[in-house]
Amino acid sequence: MSMLDKLERKLAKKRIPLGVTFEVTKKCNLDCIHCYVDHFDIEKELTIEEQKDIIDQLYDMGVVYITFSGGELFTKKGVWELFEHTRSKKMGFKIITSATTLTKSDMDRLKELGILEVGISIYSHKNEIHDLVTRKQGSLKKSLAAAKYLGEIGVVTVSKTIIMTLNKNDIIDIYNTVKSIKMIPTFDLTIIDAENNVRNSKKYALSQNEIYELFKNEEIEKILLDNKSVEESYCGIKKDFKDEDSRCNIARGAMWIDSKGYVYPCLVYPEPIGYLKENSLNEIWYESQEVKEILELVKYKNYKACHTCKAKQYCDPCIALTKLENRKDSCNSASYKRGFATKQIIDETSKKAIIKS
């Protein structure tokens, strides 16, 4: 186990997240077809001073690093002050950006600040597909050029690919493209439905059969299994099936703060557990009734539909996605499709092995 894993476990026992995702603004210079953020919902966003105060509270809590995200965080005036303030507290920081507006001197400055990681969404190796997703011509060229430069100056870059109907045939090429410029590839099959349903993003999600077809291709299967999504490590999903065990990091090792100051128990859970303009982070995280209810809900004993499910060994259930779908049981469509597609592949592989022997 790495030092970081040990630290994460130690902090998780006290319900201190190792890293927290902090949305700087919902504003964005792109308009990705599957994005769940409403880019125009920017009224009453926090000021930079208010955001710095939250960084202080995260520091006091014991958080080790902050991942600043958006929208596009570089559309927020004063964003560099957040990075500098974080570093002045000796905390680490990562960013998630399209990198389309970054100049070489911006990237040199990120390096000087000791940034831990830059996450950049790459939807295809082809301009026409990536730019169709971002709805901005020339965006792939800019993102790849920035990623290449960051790699050259020694900044860790992670490519983030949501696999959807438009790019499901590009996985191998995306993998090779990003590897060639030193990016760490990550892939994700989950599309989160839009906050306001404006984009109707679910229509781009793969069906169970499409997921099955992907896993049937051995090269793709290897890429997807070897390059787990960032969210998977963030979620810390466990395969324990003991009644009192928590199935994931929600309200424990995961936390998301949005650009208006609402606190969420993880990146996907659709309802806030508190509002930082009314309560301190400590009060929200350690004392709110909402958190107590979520900590109870995430125990395996409450995943009733999963107890007898044939896919439970292969599935990553998620109570946030279930909540998003307004389901009454513990299942949701994304977990179900992945779980049963994986089960089908495993069943077929074992049958082949039995026939061979």
Ligand code: SF4
């Ligand atoms: S498919 Fe649904 S019911 Fe089955 S284990 Fe996954 S989340 Fe639970």
Ligand code: SF4
């Ligand atoms: S509820 Fe879902 S998204 Fe949230 S931490 Fe758990 S598995 Fe991850």
